[in-house]
Structure formats: C-alpha cells, structure tokens
Amino acid sequence: MKTLALLLVLLPSLLLAQRPQSAEIRLLNGQPTLYVNQQPELPFMYALTHVTGGRWSWEELPAHNLRRMGEAGIRLFQVDLWLEDIWKEKEKQLDMALAKRQIRGVLDACPGGAVVVRLHLNAPIWWNRTHPEECVQYANGPVEDLPVGLPFNHEDGDILRGSRASLASQLWRVEAGKKLQEFCRSLARAREGKAVIGIHIAGGVYGEWHPWGFIKQEPDMSEPMQVAFRKWLKNKYGSDENLQTAWGSNQYKVANATVPDSNERRCCADGFFLDPASEQRVMDFYRCQQAVIADDIEFFCRIAKEHWGRPLITGVFYGYMQFGLCRQAMNGHLEARRLLQSPWIDYFAGPPSYYGPCRKAGGSGMQRAPIRSIQLHGKMWFDEIDNGYLQDKRERDFVRSDLLGDTNYLPLLQRSLWLPLVQNCGLWLYDFGPRRNTGWWDSPMYREEIKRSLHYFRSKYGRATKPESQAADALVVWDTESYYAVKNVNTKICEKGLDAAAEELQCSGVALDHIYLFDLQHIDLNNYKAIVFMNAWVLTPGQRQFIRDSVAQNGRTLIWNYGAGYSDGVRIGKALTEQVTGISLQHEKMERNPVWVMGRDTVENPEPLDPLLLVSDSGAVSLAALQDKGGVTIARKNFPNHTMVYAAVPLHRSAVFRELLLKAGCAVLNKAPDATFASSNHVVLHTGTGGKRILRLKNGKTLELELPKIATRLLDAGTGKEVLSDD
Numbered sequence: 001m002k003t004l005a006l007l008l009v010l011l012p013s014l015l016l017a018q019r020p021q022s023a024e025i026r027l028l029n030g031q032p033t034l035y036v037n038q039q040p041e042l043p044f045m046y047a048l049t050h051v052t053g054g055r056w057s058w059e060e061l062p063a064h065n066l067r068r069m070g071e072a073g074i075r076l077f078q079v080d081l082w083l084e085d086i087w088k089e090k091e092k093q094l095d096m097a098l099a100k101r102q103i104r105g106v107l108d109a110c111p112g113g114a115v116v117v118r119l120h121l122n123a124p125i126w127w128n129r130t131h132p133e134e135c136v137q138y139a140n141g142p143v144e145d146l147p148v149g150l151p152f153n154h155e156d157g158d159i160l161r162g163s164r165a166s167l168a169s170q171l172w173r174v175e176a177g178k179k180l181q182e183f184c185r186s187l188a189r190a191r192e193g194k195a196v197i198g199i200h201i202a203g204g205v206y207g208e209w210h211p212w213g214f215i216k217q218e219p220d221m222s223e224p225m226q227v228a229f230r231k232w233l234k235n236k237y238g239s240d241e242n243l244q245t246a247w248g249s250n251q252y253k254v255a256n257a258t259v260p261d262s263n264e265r266r267c268c269a270d271g272f273f274l275d276p277a278s279e280q281r282v283m284d285f286y287r288c289q290q291a292v293i294a295d296d297i298e299f300f301c302r303i304a305k306e307h308w309g310r311p312l313i314t315g316v317f318y319g320y321m322q323f324g325l326c327r328q329a330m331n332g333h334l335e336a337r338r339l340l341q342s343p344w345i346d347y348f349a350g351p352p353s354y355y356g357p358c359r360k361a362g363g364s365g366m367q368r369a370p371i372r373s374i375q376l377h378g379k380m381w382f383d384e385i386d387n388g389y390l391q392d393k394r395e396r397d398f399v400r401s402d403l404l405g406d407t408n409y410l411p412l413l414q415r416s417l418w419l420p421l422v423q424n425c426g427l428w429l430y431d432f433g434p435r436r437n438t439g440w441w442d443s444p445m446y447r448e449e450i451k452r453s454l455h456y457f458r459s460k461y462g463r464a465t466k467p468e469s470q471a472a473d474a475l476v477v478w479d480t481e482s483y484y485a486v487k488n489v490n491t492k493i494c495e496k497g498l499d500a501a502a503e504e505l506q507c508s509g510v511a512l513d514h515i516y517l518f519d520l521q522h523i524d525l526n527n528y529k530a531i532v533f534m535n536a537w538v539l540t541p542g543q544r545q546f547i548r549d550s551v552a553q554n555g556r557t558l559i560w561n562y563g564a565g566y567s568d569g570v571r572i573g574k575a576l577t578e579q580v581t582g583i584s585l586q587h588e589k590m591e592r593n594p595v596w597v598m599g600r601d602t603v604e605n606p607e608p609l610d611p612l613l614l615v616s617d618s619g620a621v622s623l624a625a626l627q628d629k630g631g632v633t634i635a636r637k638n639f640p641n642h643t644m645v646y647a648a649v650p651l652h653r654s655a656v657f658r659e660l661l662l663k664a665g666c667a668v669l670n671k672a673p674d675a676t677f678a679s680s681n682h683v684v685l686h687t688g689t690g691g692k693r694i695l696r697l698k699n700g701k702t703l704e705l706e707l708p709k710i711a712t713r714l715l716d717a718g719t720g721k722e723v724l725s726d727d
Contacts, residue, residue, distance in 0.1 A: 020188075021114050022311040023197035025346045025380055031424045032380045033462055034313075036076075036114055036197055040462020043380065043426025044454060045116065047078035050207075051153050054434030055080050057105025065431060065439035070110030072451040073458075077106045078116045078200065078428050082154050084124040087179055094179060096186045103192040116198035116313070119183065120154065120207050121176045121300055123165035134169040136211075136225075139218035139262045158205040164212040166220055167204060168228040168292045177303055184307040198313040199304045200349070201297065208317035208350070209293050209332045215490075218262045219330075220289070225259055232288040233257055247281045260285050268487045271610025272563065273537070273572050276485070283484045286329040294335035301344040315347035315382065319369035321478045322353040322502050326494030328483040336369075336480055337518045340377040347426070348374055349382035352416075355499040359387055361408060361710045362688015364506035364675035365415050370478050370514035371423055376522055382426040385416045388433060388440025413446060414712040414724075415675070415686045417453045422682040422714075456724055460681075471680045471698055471717065472513040473666035474530040476505065479517040482537035485567050492606035497562055497650030498535060501657075505532070508657040509670035511678035511698075521546055525556070530664035532559045532657075536580075539565040544580055552642040557664035562650040566611070574613055581646045583637050584617035596633040596649055598624035599659065603652045614648050623660075624649075636663070670695055682723070683715040695720070 023036045034043040046069040048055050048062050056062060057079055066077065079102050086095040103115050125148050128135050137143070138161045146157040158164075165172040187193035204210045211219045219225075233254050237243040240253040252258070260282050267282075269275035274283060301314040320333045328334060339345055352358065352365045359365065367383060374381045391409040420427045429450075433440035441447065486494070506512065515523060517536060520543075525531075531551055539547070544565070552558055565580035566572055574585055590612055595604045615622070615632035623645070624634035633648045645660055654673040662668050670676040671694070674687040678698065685695065690709040696702050703720040705713065714723045 020194040020310055021197050023114070023313045024311045025313060025378070027378055028462060032375055032378050034380065034426065041076070041114075042421075042454065042458045042461040043076070043382065044074060044421075044457070045076040045078050045382075045426070045428035046074045047118075047384075047428040047430045048080065049430055049432050049434075050080045050082075050120075050155060051432055051434075052151055054432060057102050057109070059105075061434040061438065063105060063109050065434065065442055066106055066109035068439070068442060068447060069429075069450070070113065072447045073454040074110075074450070075112070076114050076116065076197075076428075077110065078118055079103065079106060080118045080120065082120040083122065083176065083179060084120075084154060086183075087124055087127075089124070089126040089130075094182055094186070096183070096190070099183070099187060100190055100192040103195060107192065107195055113195060114197045115195045116200055117196060118200040118202050118207065119180070120202040121180065122154075122203055123172050123176065125163070127172070127175075128163045128165055131165070131169075131171060132163075133222075134165055134171050134224055135222060136164050136166045136213070136219050137221040138213055139221050139259070139265070141217075155206050159213060159215060159217070161213055161217050166222045166224040167211060167296055168220065168222070168224040170224065173296060173299060177299060180300055180303045181307045184304055185309075188307075188309045196312070198315065198346075199308075201300045201304065201314060201316050203296060203300075204293070204332060208320075209297060211289060211293070211330055211332055214331055215327055218265060221259050221261075225289070225292070228292050229259055229285060229288050230254055230257055232291060233284065236284070246284075248278055249281075252281075266487075266489055270572055272486050272491070272493055273566055273611070274485050274487070275572055276567065276570055286484055286488065289330060290332060290334045293332040294338055297339060298342050298344055301342070305344050313346040314344060315349055315380075316345060317348070317350050319348040319374065319381075320350055321370060321480075322366070322368040323355050323358075323499050324483075326490045327488055329486075329488040334480040334483060336373075336516060340374065340379060345379065347380040347382055349384060351384040351386050351430075353499065353503070355503055357500075358503045360390060360688070361412060362674070362686070364503055364677075364686070365412075365419055366502065366506050366675075367420070367425070370476075370516050370519075371425060372475075372513040372523070373515040373519045375424065376515070376519055380426055381420070381423075382428060383416070383420040384430050385427055386430040386432065387412060387416060388431070391440070408710055410445060410449065411686065411710050411712040413441070413449055414453075414714070415684070417450070418682075418684050418712065418714050419677060421453075421457045422677065422679045422684055452724060471678045472511040473528065474510050474512050474532060474661050474664070475523070475525070475528040476502075476512050476514045476532045476534060477517050477520060477536065478514065478534055479536050479538065481517070481569075482535050482567075485538045485569075485572075486563075493562070493609065493650060496606050496652070501561070501651055502534070504652060504654045504673075505657045506677075507654040507673045507675050508661060509654075509668045509672070509674070509676050510658065510661045510666045511669065511676075517543070520551065525551060526554070528556065529666050530557045530559060530661050532561070533564060534561050535563075536560065536565060537563045538567045538569055539576075539580055540569050544568070547580065552639070552644070555642065555665075557643040557645060557660075559645040559647075559651075559660055559664070561647055562609070564646065574611070577613060581637075581644050582639065583615060583620050583635060583644060583646045585613040585648070586616040588612045588614045588631055594633070594649060595627040596624050597627050598634060598656055601653045601655055602627065603649075603656075605649055609649060612648060615646065620646075624656075667698055668696065669698075678717060681717050683717050684712070685715065686712045
C-alpha cells in the first residue's frame with residue numbers, strides 16, 4: 001500500500017518527465033517572463049558546480065543536495081558539462097552516455113524537474129595539443145605548461161598563460177559547432193533530454209567569455225587573432241589609405257596589420273585617456289577582440305536554438321559593467337548592444353559584483369550589469385548566487401545541525417534571494433559546498449528560507465494583476481564604448497571611481513534603475529528626476545545632441561561623474577567636457593592625491609588625477625572643493641529647464657550621492673547607508689550595522705524599524721508591512 005501511495009504521489013511528476021519539456025522567455029505585462037511548458041515559472045534554480053567532488057549529479061553528496069533542494073520546492077536545476085568530458089580523442093561521436101547520466105542523476109533525485117545544461121565549449125586539451133597553431137599566444141609571456149586532469153578542475157589555469165584554443169580560431173569554432181549540433185540532436189531525442197529546457201553556452205575564462213588569461217595576462221597574439229584583426233580592419237576601413245589615416249601612420253596596411261604588443265596597450269597619451277588621433281590602433285584591437293567573442297556567442301547560441309527541435313532558452317554570462325578590474329576593454333563584455341538585439345539569446349547572467357563591500361554583510365549584492373537595459377530588450381537576467389563561503393562556519397556538523405544559530409549568513413541569503421526576484425530577475429544557487437564535504441545551503445534553516453521565499457514569490461509570479469514594475473527616481477547610465485577610450489590597466493580611478501562608487505550609490509537610500517548609454521533614447525525618462533552618468537567618457541555628437549534636446553529637460557538634474565564627455569570619439573580635451581556640461585573648467589596639475597570636502601565628508605582620491613578639470617564657472621554653485629587649495633571639485637549650475645552637476649573627481653560616499661539626489665528631488669527612502677531597493681510592490685532593506693531606522697515609502701508613509709546588527713527585510717511597498725516575517 002505504501003508503494004502504491006508513493007506512486008500516486010509521484011505519478012504527475014513521472015508523467016511530466018516522459019513528456020518533452022520546453023521553455024521560452026515571453027513578455028508579460030511588459031516584463032520578460034520565464035515560461036516552462038507554456039506556463040509562467042518562477043526563475044529560481046539550484047545548480048551543481050564545476051568543481052571536483054561537486055559536479056556529478058549521481059554522486060552521494062550532489063544527489064543528497066539535489067533531493068533536499070527538490071524537497072524545498074525547487075523545480076529548476078542546472079548542471080555543468082564540458083566538451084572535454086564527452087569529446088574524446090579519436091572518437092567520432094560524443095560520449096552522450098555521460099551527458100545523459102548527468103541529467104538522469106537530477107531526475108532520480110527530483111522527478112519531474114527541468115534542467116538547464118551549462119555546456120562549456122572550450123576545446124579539449126588533446127585538441128589544443130593537436131592544433132598548437134590555433135592556440136593563444138600571450139603578449140606578456142610564453143605559454144605555460146600547467147597541470148591538467150584530476151585532482152585539478154577544468155577551470156584551473158584559465159587566468160594563467162595556459163594552452164587554450166584561441167577564441168578567434170575558426171577551426172575550433174567550426175569543429176566545436178559541429179559537436180554542439182551533435183549534442184543537441186542526440187540529447188533532444190533521448191529520454192533524459194526531455195527534461196532539458198535550456199542550454200547555457202559557456203566559454204573562455206570560467207565560462208564567462210573573458211579572453212584566456214584575463215585578468216592579468218595579455219592575449220592574444222596568435223595567428224587566428226591576427227587573421228581576425230585584419231578581416232575586422234578590412235570591414236571597418238575598406239582600404240589601406242583609410243587605415244593609415246585613422247592610425248596616423250604609413251607603417252601598416254590592412255594585409256600586414258599586427259596585433260599591438262603589451263607596451264602599446266599600456267600607453268595613454270593623456271593620463272587616463274587614450275587619444276584616438278594617435279592610439280586608434282590599440283582601440284581597434286580591443287574592439288576586434290570584443291567582436292570575436294560576440295561572434296562566438298551568437299554562433300553557438302544559434303546552433304543550440306536551431307538544432308534542439310523545440311522551444312529552448314539559451315543564455316550566457318555577459319554584460320558585466322562592475323568589477324571588471326578596470327580591464328573592461330579586454331574582458332569580452334562590451335558588445336552588449338549587439339547581443340541584446342540577437343534573437344538567439346534569451347538571457348544574460350553573472351554573479352553579483354566581487355567588490356568586497358558589495359558582497360559582505362551590509363553590502364548591496366548588486367548585479368554587475370544594467371538590469372533595466374536587459375529587460376528593455378525583452379531578455380532576462382539571472383544572478384548566480386555563489387556566496388555561501390561568507391558563512392562564518394562551514395564545518396559539516398555545524399551546517400547540518402538542527403540547532404543552527406548562524407545569524408550572520410541568513411540575512412545574506414535573504415538578500416541574495418529577494419533582491420533579484422523583486423527586480424523581475426532570475427537566480428540560481430551555485431553550490432561549491434560539496435568540495436568541503438557538504439552543501440553550502442544544506443541546513444534546515446537555509447532550506448526553510450528557500451522554501452518560504454519560493455512559495456511567496458511563486459504565488460506572485462506571472463500574475464496578470466499588479467506585476468513588479470520600476471519605482472526608481474534616478475537613472476544610472478553606464479557606457480560600453482567609453483572603456484575603449486581609457487587606460488586598460490587596473491587603476492584606482494577605475495576601481496574606486498566605479499566599483500566602490502556603484503556600491504555607495506546603491507546605499508544612498510534612493511530607488512535606482514541602471515541602463516546602458518545606448519538605451520537612453522529607448523527608455524521613458526518621465527519617471528526620473530535625476531540621471532547619473534557614471535562613465536560617460538566618450539559622447540558622440542549625436543549623443544550630445546540627444547542629451548541636450550531630450551534628457552536635459554523638464555527640470556531634470558544631470559549628474560556627471562569624473563571625465564564626462566572628455567572625448568567625442570575623434571578628439572579629446574577640456575572643451576568637449578565644457579560642451580556637454582555647460583560649465584567652464586580649468587586644468588589643474590597635481591602630483592599628489594587630491595583631497596576634497598563636501599559637507600561633513602572628506603574624501604581622498606586614491607591616486608593623482610590626470611586630467612583634473614576644476615570648475616572655474618562664476619555661474620556655478622560650489623558643492624565641494626579641494627581641502628588645501630580651495631579649487632572647486634563639484635558644482636551645480638541651474639539652467640532654465642534643467643540642472644547640471646559636474647564632478648571633477650570620482651564621486652564617492654553614500655552621503656554625497658544621497659545629498660545630490662535629494663537636491664534633485666528624488667525620494668530618499670532611507671537616510672542610513674544601507675542597501676535599499678524598491679519596486680512598485682516591494683522594498684528590500686539590508687543592513688550590516690542595525691539599529692533604529694526611519695523608512696519613508698514612496699506614498700509618504702513613514703515606518704520606524706528596530707533592526708539587529710545584520711538583517712534583511714522585505715516590505716510591502718504600499719503598506720510597509722513586513723513580508724516573510726520571522727515572527
């Protein structure tokens with residue numbers, strides 16, 4: 001009788017497992033929404049990892065964690081597979097038995113589950129050894145002989161100068177593409193393949209489509225990249241004469257143009273900025289390298305779509321703006337505009353920023369991409385939650401104990417779950433835990449939190465009534481093109497001026513949206529009282545005109561971070577910044593770190609600024625000045641239909657951002673430096689200090705909260721009532 005009862009309980013799931021599942025991203029009430037089997041499905045996954053001891057679904061600990069997460073209510077799962085695992089030397093066909101076993105392990109633990117396969121398309125080591133002419137050659141040193149095979153992970157050595165097939169290799173692309181076709185056709189017909197709803201296309205460093213050796217190495221001088229560079233130059237310039245004019249040199253023709261070496265890549269004609277008149281060659285190489293990676297991504301995603309045979313979602317790690325370690329020009333993620341327009345890609349994904357304060361208690365846990373832009377293009381964003389290492393204790397007995405009392409990590413887990421979900425994003429828990437003999441979230445307390453969060457957000461997801469929508473007063477703008485125009489090395493101007501500033505901005509207490517600059521003309525600006533340009537270092541004449549005619553209107557405040565409009569893509573200089581801001585400036589030479597003061601905040605820039613353009617406009621109101629010399633570093637100037645705020649220094653401190661946004665008319669929900677997010681339906685508040693908080697909702701309602709030292713709260717945006725309360 002017990003067996004019969006169990007079969008009756010499992011019958012719906014078993015029947016579902018026999019029916020091919022499908023998935024797609026559709027717009028529902030203007031929001032990208034995940035549909036599985038034609039029904040909205042909360043985009044919440046549990047994922048095994050790539051690490052030795054934690055990646056095979058049928059092994060004891062991964063299987064245990066899969067079962068526990070299924071019991072908590074998770075229906076969607078992700079597993080890793082590598083071509084290296086299934087594409088064996090001298091074998092004509094892929095080892096699909098291993099691929100099917102990986103999926104079957106998920107279904108054995110969670111009958112009826114749906115699976116996304118993260119497929120790493122890097123060439124196997126044997127392929128690299130067979131085709132050394134197709135492999136990366138590094139500009140800063142020779143290829144290293146690195147250890148491979150157990151106990152090492154496939155990703156070990158990705159950031160070193162390992163033997164890796166060049167991302168520009170056409171031979172690798174064609175052969176890997178054929179193997180991807182074989183994989184899709186074979187798996188889609190298999191019983192296990194019926195459970196597959198998506199393929200996450202992975203490649204490059206850590207599967208995140210960074211060039212091999214990123215961050216510290218300098219790729220790629222290989223013959224495949226040289227060929228790709230010359231082809232790219234031919235498409236851009238058309239003739240030797242045009243190329244030579246652009247590069248300001250007769251040394252090269254299209255047919256013999258070479259990839260710049262390390263010395264060329266590290267030069268900058270004007271401090272932080274490259275001069276297009278003399279350094280276009282370097283800028284062109286980085287553009288080519290980015291285009292090569294975008295070509296790879298679109299090529300493979302298209303194959304997966306076209307050879308699966310039923311609706312399937314495809315996605316990639318892409319779109320990172322934060323924590324690129326100031327090497328965004330080479331990090332592979334600057335072709336976002338093209339890939340967001342691609343019909344072959346359904347979602348972008350990435351782990352939250354690795355900037356330390358962002359991840360830890362009290363940090364925002366913010367995404368590395370401008371989420372609003374991704375949604376404007378009908379695509380989804382998925383957070384990869386990989387922060388279980390932040391638990392104070394990870395011993396097996398501690399994590400498995402029913403008496404678990406870890407009050408430090410639970411609020412971080414809540415922040416990680418609630419933040420993406422109130423933003424209409426998805427997430428997966430990426431579990432490195434088995435590497436340490438257990439799962440990161442294998443505890444009754446964590447599973448209970450996952451269970452109740454799933455239940456709450458699943459009850460809301462895909463409803464036609466009152467969907468989550470934006471409630472931001474300020475729009476934060478990020479530019480991909482500007483990274484080609486600045487020094488491509490790890491400078492503190494970039495690290496502190498962008499990564500730290502982005503985190504401080506998120507803790508200003510103001511509801512924010514983030515977009516790419518190329519989407520500024522596609523978003524309804526009427527809801528925003530302030531536009532914050534974080535890295536608008538390059539503004540074309542057309543962009544300047546649009547900002548002047550359409551953005552600087554209706555009493556709006558435009559806030560310009562360091563280096564605003566210093567280049568127009570052809571020239572660089574002070575006059576271009578004056579043009580875009582309408583504020584007169586003067587060059588200041590300082591060999592030491594500038595220290596500036598705004599109200600109670602004293603900020604030291606971590607390195608000298610070059611160029612440093614101080615305010616000399618008598619019509620502008622000084623908001624901040626150098627501590628010793630009195631030169632104006634931040635100023636506000638009022639115009640008939642808008643206000644300009646210009647910063648000669650990288651903006652810093654939550655209090656500084658809060659004051660600027662408050663003066664612009666933005667609602668400050670929380671005056672404490674906590675991570676505060678708001679949608680039309682919810683407010684997420686995360687604090688690392690605790691204490692008394694006064695929260696002012698958008699409708700004017702005031703709340704008084706007493707919070708413990710580390711806490712996360714999910715509130716109804718209308719009533720202020722706590723949702724998912726522990727009480």
